[in-house]
Amino acid sequence: MNTNLIIKPDKAVEAFYLFFIVHTLQIGAGLMGVPRIIFTESEADSWIAILLAGIYLHFVAWIMILILRKYDNADIIGIQCDVFGRWLGAVLGMVYVLYLFSILLSVIKNYIEVVQVFIFPEIPLWLMSSFLLSLMIYAVLGGFRVVVGTSFIFFLLTIWMVFTLAQPISYMDWDHFTPVFHTGFLDLMKGAYKTAYSVLGLEILFFVYPYIKNKQKISLPVHAGLALTTFLILLVTVVSIGYFSPEQLKETVWATLSLFKIISYPVVERFDFIAIALWMMVIIPNIVLFCWALIQSLNRLFQLPEKPSLYGVALLLFLASILIEYRVHIDKLTDWTSTLGFWLVFIYPVILYPLVLIRKRFRKENSI
Amino acid sequence: MEHSTLPLQLDNYLNTLKQQFNESPDLVQKVFHIKGQEVVIHFISYQIKKDRLERELLESLTKSDKPWSVHDLQNKIPLASSQTVSSMDQIAEHIIHGNVVVYLPGEKEAVAFLLPQQQTRALDRAETESLVFGPQLAFTESLVTNLNVIRWRLDTDDLVVEKLIVGDRIKSEVRVVYLKSLANEENVDTMRQRISDLKVSEVEDTSVLGQLIEDSSSSIFPQLINTELPDRFCNSISKGRIGVLVDKSPTALIGPMTLFSFFESTEDLYMRWNMGTFIRLLRFIAMALSIILTPMYVAALTYHYEIIPTSLLVSLGQSRAMVPFPPVLEALLLEMLIELLREAGARLPTKVGQTMGIVGGIVLGQAAVKAGFTSNILIIIIALSALASFTAPSYLMGTAIRIIRFPMIILAGAWGLIGITFALSFILIHLLKQKSLGRPYLAPIYPFQWKDINDSLIRLPFQKNDTRPLNVMPEDTSRYDQLKAAEKKDVDPS
Numbered sequence: 022m023n024t025n026l027i028i029k030p031d032k033a034v035e036a037f038y039l040f041f042i043v044h045t046l047q048i049g050a051g052l053m054g055v056p057r058i059i060f061t062e063s064e065a066d067s068w069i070a071i072l073l074a075g076i077y078l079h080f081v082a083w084i085m086i087l088i089l090r091k092y093d094n095a096d097i098i099g100i101q102c103d104v105f106g107r108w109l110g111a112v113l114g115m116v117y118v119l120y121l122f123s124i125l126l127s128v129i130k131n132y133i134e135v136v137q138v139f140i141f142p143e144i145p146l147w148l149m150s151s152f153l154l155s156l157m158i159y160a161v162l163g164g165f166r167v168v169v170g171t172s173f174i175f176f177l178l179t180i181w182m183v184f185t186l187a188q189p190i191s192y193m194d195w196d197h198f199t200p201v202f203h204t205g206f207l208d209l210m211k212g213a214y215k216t217a218y219s220v221l222g223l224e225i226l227f228f229v230y231p232y233i234k235n236k237q238k239i240s241l242p243v244h245a246g247l248a249l250t251t252f253l254i255l256l257v258t259v260v261s262i263g264y265f266s267p268e269q270l271k272e273t274v275w276a277t278l279s280l281f282k283i284i285s286y287p288v289v290e291r292f293d294f295i296a297i298a299l300w301m302m303v304i305i306p307n308i309v310l311f312c313w314a315l316i317q318s319l320n321r322l323f324q325l326p327e328k329p330s331l332y333g334v335a336l337l338l339f340l341a342s343i344l345i346e347y348r349v350h351i352d353k354l355t356d357w358t359s360t361l362g363f364w365l366v367f368i369y370p371v372i373l374y375p376l377v378l379i380r381k382r383f384r385k386e387n388s389i
Numbered sequence: 390m391e392h393s394t395l396p397l398q399l400d401n402y403l404n405t406l407k408q409q410f411n412e413s414p415d416l417v418q419k420v421f422h423i424k425g426q427e428v429v430i431h432f433i434s435y436q437i438k439k440d441r442l443e444r445e446l447l448e449s450l451t452k453s454d455k456p457w458s459v460h461d462l463q464n465k466i467p468l469a470s471s472q473t474v475s476s477m478d479q480i481a482e483h484i485i486h487g488n489v490v491v492y493l494p495g496e497k498e499a500v501a502f503l504l505p506q507q508q509t510r511a512l513d514r515a516e517t518e519s520l521v522f523g524p525q526l527a528f529t530e531s532l533v534t535n536l537n538v539i540r541w542r543l544d545t546d547d548l549v550v551e552k553l554i555v556g557d558r559i560k561s562e563v564r565v566v567y568l569k570s571l572a573n574e575e576n577v578d579t580m581r582q583r584i585s586d587l588k589v590s591e592v593e594d595t596s597v598l599g600q601l602i603e604d605s606s607s608s609i610f611p612q613l614i615n616t617e618l619p620d621r622f623c624n625s626i627s628k629g630r631i632g633v634l635v636d637k638s639p640t641a642l643i644g645p646m647t648l649f650s651f652f653e654s655t656e657d658l659y660m661r662w663n664m665g666t667f668i669r670l671l672r673f674i675a676m677a678l679s680i681i682l683t684p685m686y687v688a689a690l691t692y693h694y695e696i697i698p699t700s701l702l703v704s705l706g707q708s709r710a711m712v713p714f715p716p717v718l719e720a721l722l723l724e725m726l727i728e729l730l731r732e733a734g735a736r737l738p739t740k741v742g743q744t745m746g747i748v749g750g751i752v753l754g755q756a757a758v759k760a761g762f763t764s765n766i767l768i769i770i771i772a773l774s775a776l777a778s779f780t781a782p783s784y785l786m787g788t789a790i791r792i793i794r795f796p797m798i799i800l801a802g803a804w805g806l807i808g809i810t811f812a813l814s815f816i817l818i819h820l821l822k823q824k825s826l827g828r829p830y831l832a833p834i835y836p837f838q839w840k841d842i843n844d845s846l847i848r849l850p851f852q853k854n855d856t857r858p859l860n861v862m863p864e865d866t867s868r869y870d871q872l873k874a875a876e877k878k879d880v881d882p883s
Contacts (some may be wrong), residue, residue, distance in 0.1 A: 034836075035836075037837070136807060140692070140693065140805070140806065140807070141692070141804070141805065141807060144804065144807065148804070149807070152807070152811045156811070156814050156815060156818060159815065159818050159819075160818045160821075163818070163821065163822040166829075167818065167821045167822050170821040170831070170835040170836075171817075171818060171821060173834075173835050173837070174817055174821065174831070174834065174835055175814075175817070177834075178817075285698075287698060288698065289696050289698070290695060290696055290697060290698045290699065291693075291695045291696050292696075294693045294695065294696050294806055295696065295806065297806075298805075298806035298807055298809065298810045299810060301807070301810045301811065301814060302810060302813075302814055305814055
């Protein structure tokens with residue numbers, strides 16, 4: 022396998038779009054329920070935990086960019102094969118494939134469950150999952166440019182929902198944040214660790230890097246995207262903590278969506294219905310980008326042709342999403358995915374970087 | 390045909406030609422005897438100007454003092470467009486196109502003189518794309534007249550008009566029009582290639598040609614603009630786009646286009662920028678309303694009555710209390726009614742049409758509510774969205790928007806807001822995949838082009854709007870270099 026990819030110029034996109042790629046991939050199913058998860062660990066100091074997670078996020082992104090810059094035009098599959106050799110590289114590639122598949126599945130399952138709980142208890146599982154999967158197939162068939170376009174357009178169409186939070190903000194009780202710095206360091210770290218599922222998606226950088234035209238300029242959009250993600254999670258969590266009482270928040274599974282419940286306008290009484298339906302537009306860039314990365318990896322690892330593998334993956338996702346029925350299993354899947362994602366996305370690059378450096382030095386000495 | 394090439398003797402020649410025209414009674418064959426020489430003239434009586442034939446051709450032909458030769462025919466007769474033809478097929482073709490063919494039996498070539506008479510209507514006001522403000526002229530069915538108008542509007546030698554012939558059985562003349570120094574060469578090549586690669590037996594109209602050469606003919610959205618306005622056509626050409634004219638068609642084709650250009654009207658340019666921007670934004674809002682309003686009504690009433698404000702819910706409930714149908718059926722019924730009115734209005738003779746529209750609209754609407762068929766509020770919503778769909782300056786786009794509504798209403802009836810979001814997402818991804826002459830259809834939103842927003846989503850003053858649309862990739866992008874400099878030379882420099 023070639024470590025570097027050769028990309029036709031008409032398939033590549035500007036670095037500017039990395040902001041949207043990274044950001045839309047991070048914001049998805051996780052954001053719906055993140056306040057409770059962090060709050061159960063870090064209580065009133067959750068905001069510190071999120072900030073810590075955000076700083077670490079930037080650190081990982083920095084490391085990832087350093088790794089990618091060591092190569093001309095490589096993706097993670099190629100880099101792993103270069104560093105670990107053909108066989109071990111392929112095995113690690115399979116880990117990525119597995120991870121991408123399980124995150125796809127968990128995103129789809131979580132959204133379907135939200136729809137069933139909030140607006141449509143009677144909507145069949147297979148229908149919702151075929152809605153999402155058909156959109157995914159349709160977008161991925163359009164190639165990389167359409168995939169990026171999906172994340173860009175859907176970001177523009179959904180980001181305004183942030184401003185509707187103005188109403189819950191006006192009902193906030195600031196006493197919920199005191200006492201400050203009361204939480205122990207360990208609990209803060211736990212809270213930061215629990216943020217992981219909501220901020221997964223950074224790893225897409227490892228896959229799209231070869232497709233970026235002006236590679237010198239990737240730092241700014243990537244970090245800006247991460248900053249916006251951190252800000253949104255911070256905002257949602259802070260508003261939830263201020264709005265709900267601590268006991269209530271611990272009981273509210275999808276706190277973000279529950280916030281939307283009290284938002285009402287002269288023309289719309291209950292905004293949460295519209296918000297949850299529109300959340301589909303937040304989910305679609307997620308599944309489209311993850312699916313593209315998955316198909317891409319399969320193609321790189323096993324030279325699988327893209328169309329059949331796309332249909333195959335969609336079919337597997339469809340079957341899996343029907344078979345997993347209960348909340349307990351979805352939770353288990355989400356937990357498992359976020360653990361795997363934590364190690365793969367937030368720890369692994371830090372280990373990989375020195376290995377890449379050693380490998381490169383070793384190569385150089387060999388060649389001299 | 391064995392006798393298809395010249396030279397032929399007189400009788401043989403006349404017979405062959407008669408057969409070629411299926412013994413047509415309109416083919417005039419006349420043999421003159423001038424100075425002992427036989428000269429054959431033929432034409433189709435209604436295809437040529439008779440007075441010019443007599444005055445300019447026959448007079449000089451009969452007044453000659455020595456026998457004619459092919460060379461003399463070409464040089465001594467005071468008609469500018471003469472051509473020599475050498476096969477019977479060519480002769481027939483020239484006769485059809487309004488030539489008078491003169492043949493001296495025994496010669497290798499005949500001479501064709503162009504004296505055409507075309508029945509065309511005069512230039513008229515635009516009907517389907519009428520403007521309130523600005524040039525009112527519309528294209529006609531005659532290619533020559535249309536080219537004449539274009540040459541007059543764009544009087545520069547930079548204008549290139551390429552001639553292509555399309556159609557195997559019935560040939561149509563197609564002209565590709567662009568500015569040489571502006572139009573992107575790849576675009577021109579694409580357009581030319583697609584037209585000349587066509588293997589069809591005939592092309593009925595510009596819009597048919599448009600559908601044949603579009604990037605995706607299965608899409609509901611048109612990818613090339615069909616316009617009947619010369620000012621819109623020339624405006625697009627001067628921005629580096631490429632136009633196509635087809636003979637016998639009163640519309641022209643322009644490409645590459647974006648989705649947003651279907652909501653632009655040249656009127657926006659003629660108005661002041663703030664009004665232009667307002668009206669342009671109004672059209673986008675109208676499009677969004679037109680697509681979303683009825684499905685939202687259906688979704689809200691079928692599943693999510695919680696999203697309707699309490700005060701509205703009461704009056705809505707009252708007006709719907711009598712209605713026996715589910716909201717989907719109610720909405721589909723009324724939408725069909727509006728579409729029927731529109732279609733009937735388009736087909737009916739003008740004099741009856743208006744009356745029928747009013748009677749149909751008002752009487753049917755009133756009666757439908759009185760009879761408990763539909764609710765008042767739905768009538769308002771449907772009328773509003775139908776009205777909104779007619780704001781699109783392009784008729785094809787307006788129709789596309791109206792048709793999109795039907796599947797959306799059905800989806801909304803089946804799965805509420807989820808159905809609507811699914812449909813909207815599908816439309817967006819579909820639009821992302823579209824291309825026009827290989828250029829992205831959703832530009833300048835995606836790929837994002839900040840400079841193009843100036844004159845697509847909104848219209849800024851001309852000083853700010855100093856580049857041509859970049860997604861067309863014009864060879865020269867800058868438009869008003871001197872505008873700012875000119876300001877400094879004003880009379881009152883304070």
